[in-house]
Amino acid sequence: MTVVPQQKPSWQESVRQAQAIRDRSIEKVDATVLPGTNTARVIDVPRQHLSQTDQAITESSAEALVASIAARKLTATAVTNAFLRRAAIAHKLTNCVYELLPERAITRAKELDHYFAKHGKPSGPLHGLPISIKAHVGIKGRDLSAGFVGWLDRTSPDDANIVKILLDAGAVVYARTTEPQGLMMLETCSNITGTTTNPHNTALTPGGSSGGESALQALHGSPLGIGSDIGGSIRSPAANCGLYGLKPSTGRLPPVGGSAYCRGCETILGTLGPISPTLGGVEIFMKTIIESRPWVNNSMVLPIPWRDQENYIHQDGKNLTVGVMWTDGVVTPAPAVTRALNEVVERLKLAKGVDVIEWKAYQQKEALEILTRLYAPDGGKAFAKHVESSGEPFNPLTAWTLRDTPGIEELSHQGVWDWTGKREMFRYAYLQEWNSVAPEMDVIICPAFPTPAPLHGTSRYWGYTSLFNLLDYPALVFPVTKVDPERDAKDITYTPKNEFDSWAHEHYDPVKQVGAPVSLQIVAKRLEEEKLLQAFKEIKEKIGLPFVDCLA
The missing domain is CATH 3.90.1300.10 (Amidase signature (AS) domain)
Incomplete structure (x- = not known):
């Protein structure tokens, strides 16, 4: 019997399949068809398609959301659903979402609400907080293309270390965001997802390579997200979209579980880091990750605790x-x-x-x-x-x-x-x-x-x-x-x-x-x-x- 080798699909077909997965994930959340806009500025458009409750939730800071959920003013499920809806609208305006994760996110949010009802307290410092993630950061069972069409068949065997820490802290992962071809440009354009645009002016780039994060957050579709930076890929998007973005030194945050073509090359090392509409979001991210003591299980992280209680500025009364x-x-x-x-x-x-x-x-x-x-x-x-x-x-x-x-x-x-x-x-x-x-x-x-x-x-x-x-x-x-x-x-x-x-x-x-x-x-x-x-x-x-x- 002659075995006929299976023909590999064309790159165009691979892209169509990937986009179909993304489109279905968005349709599950929001089927709204947005009318065409005559302006390049789309910052205000999501408000026209959301309830006042969803507007209030999604325009709250990460730190305010954590406090409101801890005070039982909001549930994790309500917050997650609001951000899923706003993220779907943000994508239709700027092409910023790689895929949404509605089933995973809503199941997780319900588990957190059940935990709170049973124990009378939050499960961790980020209890119920939705967090978006740049697509090359590993999510179990999802692809790890890193912007290459030829990598669309690569699947992450597990959540990345940093994602596990955030989940243990009570976060809800609900969105993966767009990235450029091979992650290597200060814009966000690939043959997989097309071009992501800047919501302040869609004729402009939101930056890269974490540009999906910045476009989503500028439209309040995320209160906090994970980016990565090897040449400016956190800071460029944050700058272009009016956000806060921190590139830490290498060794402060765990890098294991992501995908990049240059992994193993140590000539210039990249690092993960936070992007947020507020400075408080950056702080709560860093504090949560480092206070989990990631160096215990990851030798790539330096054993340096989060030292926010020490005054580093005005020692000996100096300016x-x-x-x-x-x-x-x-x-x-x-x-x-x-x-x-x-x-x-x-x-x-x-x-x-x-x-x-x-x-x-x-x-x-x-x-x-x-x-x-x-x-x-x-x-x-x-x-x-x-x-x-x-x-x-x-x-x-x-x-x-x-x-x-x-x-x-x-x-x-x-x-x-x-x-x-x-x-x-x-x-x-x-x-x-x-x-x-x-x-x-x-x-x-x-x-x-x-x-x-x-x-x-x-x-x-x-x-x-x-x-x-x-x-x-x-x-x-x-x-x-x-x-x-x-x-x-x-x-x-x-x-x-x-x-x-x-x-x-x-x-x-x-x-x-x-x-x-x-x-x-x-x-x-x-x-x-x-x-x-x-x-x-x-x-x-x-x-x-x-x-x-x-x-x-």
Whole structure:
């Protein structure tokens, strides 16, 4: 008997099957057909299709929801159903959902409500809180494509470590969010899910690679979510959509159970981290994960407890000292970004207990050379292999990132050692510069991207975020204001300094980017997440950030 080998489906057919799974998950939650909108701004649309009760629930912060459920003002089931409905609507507006998990989520919420009724207390610090998850973070029984069509048949055998910790704390996992091809761009576009758009202006990108998270949260379809960051993939989406996003240092959160083409390559390590509409959401996420003592069962996590009770800022009565990096010296920030930074600095200078100093960018060109080699030490061959395995086409931005950027080359073993050695020496030299030039400096505030949320297909420069992946410093993105075409007019007399600078200058258009959030980044030394959050909370309170409601 002759056995005829089963023909592998075309990449287009694989995509149709994946999209059908997503579409069915959304139809189970909400069958509303949204009318076409004449505006690129869709932030307010979900309110038109939700009850007042669902609006109130979904527009509450993560910390308020946990408190309300603990006080029996809300049930986990009511909260879960509200966020499922809003997430379905958010997807129809921005294409931000990889799939919803309604059966799993509602079953879980009912179990939590039963537990509360039986025991008279919450099951954990996140009891009943819905949490969304970037799709490459493992969920038992679901695919782990990481944005590759050829990986759609890969299934996660278990929940990722970080998901298990959140579930043990009482969370409800209800949505998986979109990500780009291979996770490697500051936008969110793949041949599996298509393009995710920014709800502030659908002509703009919500960022990447955690752009599904940012679009969903900007529409209040999630109070808290898991992103990941190897070059800016938490901070770019948070910045573009007016959210808070924290990239921790590696070793603070458990990475086991996710999917990425470069897993096992340690030249530049990625990290998981929180994205939330509120700073409190970021704090409750970090505190919950680290207080579970994940290092007991995971040797990849450093045994450092959550140190939020210690005062890291005003030891010996000193002021909070903030360094300001206006530019990285390679790409000049657009007027909107410079205005936001200037407004923050001017108010900080008037605040009591705060000192402001200048911080000049340190050897940024050398940092970019190291990053270019270490993001693709194989010359991009592995990435290309995974793209080509299904026959799907390269996205122009992933082609740029891992194939076409000047300086990408396949390194020999000696070359990998040499460039990794340069990475370590750069980290050493940067810390020496900090300690010798500004030993009193607690944190640095700087741009998160050269422009506000860019037009689709134009996010080429990662330097402001990837620098801190190279250094492995914790960095938090925070909203400040919004683009104003009059105040943020383009400087038509500006002469760009290089190809990257020219690209950013050419693609800045405050008229097309009107209303987009303008965000900044605050950075501390390696493993100083608690100090970073303490410093930012003080800054936020003293100067009243954000200056404009970036989610309104």
